[in-house]
Every structure is written in C-alpha cells, then in structure tokens.
Amino acid sequence: MFALLVYLFLIIPLIIITGAAFGTDEYLRFPPQGFSLKWLANIFEVEMFVRTFKISLEIAVLGTVLALLVGIPAAYGLSRYDFVGKNFLQGFFLSPVLVPGIVFGFSLLNFLIIKYEMPVYTSLLIGHTVIIMPYIIRVISSSLENFDYSIEEAAISLGASKVKTFFVIVLPNITSGVIAAFILAFINSFNNVPVSIFLTGPGISTLPIQMMSYVEYYFDPTIAALSVVLMVMTIILMFIIEKTLGLSYFAK
Amino acid sequence: MALLSLKNISVAYGKNVVLKNLNLDVEKGELVSLLGPSGCGKTTTLRLIGGFVEAKNGRFVFNGKDYTKIPVHKRNFGFVFQNYALFPHLTVFDNVAFGLKQRNIPKNEIKKRVMEILETVGLKDYADRSPRELSGGQKQRVALARALVIQPDLLLLDEPLSNLDAKLRVKMRLEIRKIQQEYNITAIYVTHDQEECFSISDRVAVMNNGVIEQLDTPQKIYNLPRTEFVANFVGFENFIELELEAKERGGGGFYKLKNGQRFKVTHFNGREYERYVKGAIRPEEIDILNEGGGKETNTLKGIIGISTFLGKHYQYVVETEVGRLLVNGSAHKRYEKGERVTLYFPEDKIVLV
Ligand SMILES: Nc1ncnc2c1ncn2[C@@H]1O[C@H](COP(=O)(O)OP(=O)(O)OP(=O)(O)O)[C@@H](O)[C@H]1O
Numbered sequence: 195m196f197a198l199l200v201y202l203f204l205i206i207p208l209i210i211i212t213g214a215a216f217g218t219d220e221y222l223r224f225p226p227q228g229f230s231l232k233w234l235a236n237i238f239e240v241e242m243f244v245r246t247f248k249i250s251l252e253i254a255v256l257g258t259v260l261a262l263l264v265g266i267p268a269a270y271g272l273s274r275y276d277f278v279g280k281n282f283l284q285g286f287f288l289s290p291v292l293v294p295g296i297v298f299g300f301s302l303l304n305f306l307i308i309k310y311e312m313p314v315y316t317s318l319l320i321g322h323t324v325i326i327m328p329y330i331i332r333v334i335s336s337s338l339e340n341f342d343y344s345i346e347e348a349a350i351s352l353g354a355s356k357v358k359t360f361f362v363i364v365l366p367n368i369t370s371g372v373i374a375a376f377i378l379a380f381i382n383s384f385n386n387v388p389v390s391i392f393l394t395g396p397g398i399s400t401l402p403i404q405m406m407s408y409v410e411y412y413f414d415p416t417i418a419a420l421s422v423v424l425m426v427m428t429i430i431l432m433f434i435i436e437k438t439l440g441l442s443y444f445a446k
Numbered sequence: 447m448a449l450l451s452l453k454n455i456s457v458a459y460g461k462n463v464v465l466k467n468l469n470l471d472v473e474k475g476e477l478v479s480l481l482g483p484s485g486c487g488k489t490t491t492l493r494l495i496g497g498f499v500e501a502k503n504g505r506f507v508f509n510g511k512d513y514t515k516i517p518v519h520k521r522n523f524g525f526v527f528q529n530y531a532l533f534p535h536l537t538v539f540d541n542v543a544f545g546l547k548q549r550n551i552p553k554n555e556i557k558k559r560v561m562e563i564l565e566t567v568g569l570k571d572y573a574d575r576s577p578r579e580l581s582g583g584q585k586q587r588v589a590l591a592r593a594l595v596i597q598p599d600l601l602l603l604d605e606p607l608s609n610l611d612a613k614l615r616v617k618m619r620l621e622i623r624k625i626q627q628e629y630n631i632t633a634i635y636v637t638h639d640q641e642e643c644f645s646i647s648d649r650v651a652v653m654n655n656g657v658i659e660q661l662d663t664p665q666k667i668y669n670l671p672r673t674e675f676v677a678n679f680v681g682f683e684n685f686i687e688l689e690l691e692a693k694e695r696g697g698g699g700f701y702k703l704k705n706g707q708r709f710k711v712t713h714f715n716g717r718e719y720e721r722y723v724k725g726a727i728r729p730e731e732i733d734i735l736n737e738g739g740g741k742e743t744n745t746l747k748g749i750i751g752i753s754t755f756l757g758k759h760y761q762y763v764v765e766t767e768v769g770r771l772l773v774n775g776s777a778h779k780r781y782e783k784g785e786r787v788t789l790y791f792p793e794d795k796i797v798l799v
C-alpha cells in the first residue's frame with residue numbers, strides 16, 4: 195500500500211508534465227486543453243536548446259569514452275591484481291560519488307578554470323569524465339567478478355601476449371558490462387547539473403543548465419515538451435540495458 | 447640429459463614458502479604425475495613450469511635452455527585446466543584454432559590441423575558448437591585438443607578429470623594416456639587421485655609440504671615407499687618402531703620391537719645401515735590368528751577394539767603392546783570387541799622406512 199503511494203508520488207508529476215507538453219495553453223496547465231505539437235516544435239525554435247543539446251551530447255559521448263578508456267583498465271587492474279594500496283585506490287576511484295556534486299563542481303572551478311586557466315569546454319569535459327568514472331568502474335568491476343581468469347591464462351599459454359589476450363579474450367566476455375557502463379555514464383553526464391553549473395561559461399552551456407535558465411524567464415510548456423523528449427531518450431537507453439543484461443545489474 | 451629439470455626451486459607467496467628447494471627431472475616422452483595431499487604445492491609446481499608463478503630461487507632448464515625467465519606465451523607449453531577454461535565466446539573450432547592463429551599459420555592448414563585433432567578426441571561433429579552446449583567430458587576433450595594442437599613441447603595438466611564422474615574419469619584417463627603415447631608428448635599431470643595417478647604415469651612424484659618425497663615408478667611407490675609420509679599416503683597405516691639386532695647372510699635381518707618381540711624382515715629397502723627404523727605394513731597384510739596361534743617371531747598379541755564393516759572385509763582397531771594397529775579381517779568371520787587374538791606380520795610384507 196505504502197509502496198503504491200510512493201509510486202504514485204513519483205509517477206503523477208511525470209503524467210502531468212507529459213499532459214502539459216501536448217496542451218495548447220501558453221502556460222503549464224493540467225489537465226491540458228486541446229492537443230498540439232507546437233511546444234515540441236518550439237524546442238527546435240529556441241536556438242540555445244539546439245546548441246546546448248549538441249554540447250551536452252558531445253560532452254556525454256566524449257566524457258564517457260574517455261572514462262571508459264581509463265575506467266576499463268582500472269577496473270581490470272583492481273579486480274585482477276592484489277597490490278599494496280589497492281583499497282585506497284578503490285576508494286579514490288569511487289570518491290566522486292561520495293563527495294556532493296556541488297562541492298566537487300566548485301573545486302573543479304577553482305582548480306581547473308581559475309588556477310590553471312583552462313578553457314571552459316575542456317574543464318567541462320574533464321569534470322564530466324571524472325564524475326562518471328565511478329559508475330564505469332563499478333559496472334565493469336561487477337562484470338569482471340564473474341570472469342574466470344583461468345581463461346585468460348589459457349589464452350596466454352596458447353601464445354597470445356597479455357595485451358592481445360585482453361582485447362581478444364577478456365573484452366569480448368565483458369561487452370554487456372561495457373555497454374551498460376556506457377549507457378549509465380552517458381545518462382549521468384547528460385543529466386548532470388551540480389558539476390556543470392560551475393563549469394559553464396559564455397557560449398558554452400549544457401542542456402540541463404540551459405533549461406534551468408529558461409524557466410527563470412519563461413513559463414511556457416516548451417520545458418515540459420523537452421522533459422518528455424529526455425524522458426523518452428532515457429527510457430530507450432534503459433530498455434537497451436534491460437535487453438543486454440537486465441536492470442538487476444544495478445541492484446548489486 | 448633430462449628434457450626438463452627444476453633445480454633447487456623455491457617459491458613463496460609473501461612470507462609463506464610453498465616450494466622448498468625442489469628438484470625434478472623429467473625425460474622426453476615421459477608422463478610424470480605430481481601426487482600429494484591438498485595444499486602440498488602440486489599446482490604451484492605446475493604453474494611454475496608453465497610460467498605463471500615466479501621462482502624466488504633456483505633454475506628451470508628445458509631442453510638445455512634456461513627457461514626461468516621466459517614469459518608464458520613464448521614457452522609453447524600446452525596447459526589443461528581443472529575447470530577446462532574454454533573461451534565462452536568462441537566455438538569449439540575457434541577455441542582449438544586459437545593457439546594456431548597466434549602462430550600465424552595459414553587458414554587452410556589451421557582448418558586441417560583443428561579437424562584432425564577434433565577427430566582424435568572424438569569431437570569432429572561438434573566443431574560449430576559453443577562450449578555452453580557441451581557436457582563436462584566433451585569440454586575436457588576440447589581443452590585437451592586445444593592444448594595438443596599447438597604441438598606443445600610439454601603438456602601440463604592440473605587435475606583435468608576431477609570435475610567428471612567416476613566412470614568418465616576412468617575412460618578419459620585411458621584416452622589421455624593413449625594420446626600422450628601416440629604423440630610422444632612429455633607431460634606433467636597433477637592429481638590427488640591415487641588410482642588415476644598410478645594407472646596413467648610412467649613415474650610419480652609424491653609431494654609433501656613443498657618437497658618431493660619420492661620420485662619413482664607407480665609400482666615402486668606403491669610397494670616400496672621410501673619415507674613414512676609416502677608409505678602412509680599409499681595406505682601403509684601401521685608403523686612399528688624397530689631396532690636392528692642381526693643381519694642374515696642371504697639378505698634381510700632380525701629386528702627387536704619395543705616390547706622385546708622379534709620380527710624378521712626380508713628386504714632392507716635401503717635401510718640396512720640404520721639401527722632404528724620403522725616397519726610399515728598395510729592393514730590387509732596382517733593376519734589375524736586365534737590367541738596363541740602362529741610362531742614365536744613376527745607375531746604380536748592383541749585385543750580387538752572397534753570394528754568397521756568395509757564391504758570386502760572388516761577393519762579392526764587392535765590394541766597391542768606396541769600401540770594401536772589397524773588390521774583387516776575376512777568378511778566371513780567377525781571378531782568381537784575385547785576378544786584376544788594374535789597378529790601375524792609376514793616378513794616380506796614389512797617395508798622399512
Ligand atoms: N595465489 C596464492 N596466494 C597465496 N597463497 C597461495 C596462492 N596459491 C596457493 N597458495 C598456497 O600455496 C600452497 C600450495 O598451494 P597449491 O595450490 O600449489 O596446492 P595443491 O597441491 O595444488 O593443492 P590442491 O590439491 O588443493 O589443489 C597452499 O598452502 C596455498 O594456500
């Protein structure tokens with residue numbers, strides 16, 4: 195019963211938003227009057243939405259790829275080898291989820307932009323790469339947990355080098371983990387506000403930040419329409435994860 | 447000269463020394479088994495030879511060359527793992543072909559050699575299957591084929607049959623032995639199953655606590671163990687302390703027991719110059735006689751203790767003046783607890799250690 199209430203509490207705003215997105219009124223209203231796609235179309239009229247959508251997409255893809263490039267070997271090293279300081283390193287890699295996003299974003303601002311005078315775009319990319327790293331490492335690590343390392347030894351004993359073995363034996367056996375990590379990291383980066391808010395500057399912003407500043411001045415259902423678009427996007431991605439390895443993957 | 451020699455090898459995991467100055471020579475074409483209780487270092491020895499474990503001290507010489515520092519993938523040794531370790535994302539064919547692909551062998555030759563070896567292990571119709579669709583025995587055959595197809599200079603097997611049921615184990619070990627002899631491959635085989643080990647090996651190395659206690663043919667290990675540990679391991683349950691009294695001219699000698707009783711022993715087993723030895727004897731070699739039966743020498747008086755029915759015979763714990771002994775008696779007659787008997791120890795069944 196209680197669970198049902200919780201679900202309703204979560205679902206109702208989504209229904210309201212979705213309804214409002216397709217209404218004809220000039221402001222958010224539920225139940226909606228009439229049906230129109232004009233707010234959906236309006237998203238593409240607002241030039242900043244299109245620009246920041248592109249930036250968000252770029253940052254999310256680049257950041258995720260960078261984080262995978264660092265995260266996969268790191269997860270592999272952490273699960274394969276025992277060494278001094280392993281626990282420390284594990285904690286270090288996971289720390290970005292433990293530190294509040296605001297604090298993390300603010301320190302990146304101080305560190306990257308003010309101290310090292312890095313371009314805003316680069317800083318944004320670095321910030322996102324770091325913030326999504328823990329997700330990558332966690333998901334990859336959990337798929338490596340089920341990996342039988344004697345398979346790797348078998349490949350090496352048959353004449354493959356360690357590096358080659360990693361690519362032709364280890365990687366193909368954790369692809370589902372890599373896909374899941376990619377999507378999860380992508381969603382996290384794309385939706386991130388607390389870190390992005392400190393690392394945006396003139397002409398460079400992300401979609402969520404742009405949406406926030408939009409609602410400060412306008413109150414028409416364009417935002418609702420955009421939210422619906424993002425929601426659908428997330429659902430599609432989650433669906434892919436579900437199909438590749440099941441959502442229970444993240445329950446671990 | 448031996449094909450493979452381990453010279454004074456020591457291996458440690460952190461402070462835990464697992465192999466201690468281990469020496470082992472294996473000749474070309476031989477199948478040598480490593481046999482011993484759990485944790486004695488069999489796998490470690492095999493992994494050292496394979497190159498997965500580094501030696502702290504000592505050298506590993508193979509075919510006249512120092513292999514101590516050669517990396518695993520340059521050794522050309524075939525490895526068969528206990529859990530098969532097949533590549534789950536590749537078909538049977540690609541599993542077997544993997545090693546050949548690393549050697550840049552032309553495609554049609556790979557195909558020929560893979561199909562040949564699959565035929566040898568009886569799996570030629572399974573080439574396109576995924577490992578998931580195979581039974582345990584079939585997986586092990588694929589693992590064997592994959593290790594053999596590279597024409598390894600040495601075949602290393604770590605308890606390859608321990609995940610199979612008893613019947614299949616017997617069948618597979620015969621096959622492995624046949625293929626090994628047919629291809630004239632030198633092999634090292636780890637097991638803790640004695641019967642398997644004796645039936646398949648040219649020589650057996652019995653390991654204990656990181657050292658090889660005895661390296662001999664299966665017959666020698668079984669009949670003439672050289673140390674108390676090996677004797678115990680192959681089923682000599684009884685150890686009686688003996689002191690040399692007199693040697694006989696024709697070989698063998700007389701020994702005195704702790705209680706003054708005398709035993710004649712036929713073979714010295716290399717212990718003729720030692721005054722204090724132990725006489726080892728299996729439970730099934732001791733005869734149970736009615737009290738007062740038998741001759742003066744090679745007998746001991748005893749009282750029957752606990753008895754256990756083992757199918758083929760009863761096994762008794764017998765209290766004697768030199769300690770508790772385990773003795774097997776016929777399944778047709780059961781001695782009662784507390785019954786007084788005389789035990790007879792045939793002089794040629796006592797092994798000195
Ligand atoms: N990776 C490791 N790290 C630390 N200690 C290890 C490691 N591998 C093995 N050991 C220890 O080394 C000793 C020998 O192990 P090994 O695996 O060689 O035994 P084994 O004879 O193969 O035993 P079993 O019959 O159980 O397979 C054991 O005491 C074990 O605890």
Ligand SMILES: [Mg+2]
Nearest residue numbers: 488489490604
């Ligand atoms: Mg072992």
